[in-house]
Amino acid sequence: MCLDRSDGIARAADASPPVVGWDAVRSLVIDVGLADPEDSSVNCLLETLRVARDLQEDGEEPTVALVTGGPDAVGAGRSIAAQIEAIRDAHAVDSAIIVTDSAEDERFVPVIESRLSVDSVDRVVVRQARDIESTYYLLKQFLGDEELRQTTLVPLGLALIVFPILLATMGPVVAVASLTAVFGLFLLYKGLGVDVYVSTVPAGVRDALYSGQVSVVTYVVGAGLALIGVFAGLLGVSGLESQEGVFEPAMRFVFDSVPWLAMAALAASTGRLLDEAIHDEPLPTAALNLPFGVIALGLIVRGFAAYFLQRSGVIDHSAVPPVDVGVVSVEAFVLSPLQRLAVFVVAGVVVSLVGVRAAARFAGAPEPAEATD
Template structure:
């Protein structure tokens, strides 16, 4: 078996530095070329490429295999011209030596692009990429960057946010005149972006327009109830903010948060109830049997709203923001009941028990409808 050990020089640096006309073939000719080129430009990695070609050819001969080492070079001004020159040189070597296979020796990513030219003419058993030991980390970094920049999704995920940060940071620094504020703002935005990508929110957001269009075209009730739910949610946020602003005696962020929850939860629960009811109606229209989970959802929303409002009221009453709940007395002539004042704990227990009862009713109703 005759193997052609071929050193590729797409840039044409070897003939420009030595004046030799490629292709150069044969052990003595390549060895002489290495010495001449190494003396001319000892820092060029192509010297190591030629030496590697000699080593591979020697090892093949030591194993009893016939081999010929050769050098082809793209001695032209354009990339197309260089590749065509290499193709002509490879054809000349094939006509001269008639090898059975080839082993290609390259020292850069640019040289590897010539590999298909050789493969179209001769079977290639191996591609030996030479990396100079002192520059191994740099070369590896280059290949990693090359693969990274070739991936469109990675470019959009990393380079675009990085570019936005580099543009916005000096603007924030100029407007706020505070390095800490600018860094905090940029960090917050990066955190939001990481959560946005990490939780796959972008995929959900990208599918919203098509889902809304399908819902409108199919005449679903849920599209109306979703709009109602959004309006009720806005009312809830406004009610919570208004309730917090009306309480001048509040101390601390925790109490303010509990006040916001206390006043906003009823509206938010109504919004969630409207959305879940619309979904339940859609399922009942589309399917003969409605799943128990769709039936349980409205009851679960009401139960959660009761429990959250109960805990929020408990904390507000303990902070002396809300007055205790008083159940009015009853006077029925001979029978009369005095007003009952519920403590904070009793108030919380009433809401929790009510939430549990509503949840149990939902489970029971869902089970009944599911059996049907």
């Protein structure tokens, strides 16, 4: 008796269970094999026929049958029980040899045992599993790919070499932490596509130099200004009298570095804008608005950093000197932290609005279509 809990064999061959008889089961093998040659149920049916043939050679008269279940456990159990009772009444059988192809099918053997005496359970195991074979060929293909070897095996080999050295010199905690950090950086490097971007940088720089783009020079200037900004921020943090906590040193770093970082971004965006103008191409709105956006963002970020530092007493209050212009005379006064923040925010918004206005005025617009007669 071939036991199929899922009813996949009967549905594949469009047969109504139970299927009883040597010829009926043998014909079922062809139908199931043509429907899905990779299905292990074909081997289960063939094993059922083989066991019946061996019993015939021993002088017995076995009955070959297929019983199937259903999609859910309760329905499958009831369906198998009804088919067993029908086979028992029609063919006068009192014992069975169960043939299955999975442990899931064997869970329903007790249903058969409650109605027939089960002599044995024969589980079919396919000798050559496709997953194992596919894994072998995938590993062989992987080891034959030079790029995959360099990006996977080389870092793994270096990690296995460095880990015992760190373990012997610095202890297990430092070794594990260092190795985990390196693997994390490597995964981010590959996952974010940084390697692809880095590989295209030399070709892009070479093409830019040959084509005479101004942005190459401005990008170098921007990188230098950015380094100055980082250095200025670190100097500001090192000059703090008290460096307890993280927030205050971070705000000091932002306050000192933002002007330089904004100038770096301004230099880079200006170079791109000049390239567009030199090549007589319509100036895109984004390229025109970017310098103003950089200045506005720098003003607002520096204003918020100054607010926190002024409230904590790290920097002095901002004093406005006296102004005397004709009949207008303004005495000197000191800005509170909130007033100072408001000035920076308003200045940033004004610069941003000026950028939007300038982009709308000077951006390249499509030429009007010529009128046709």
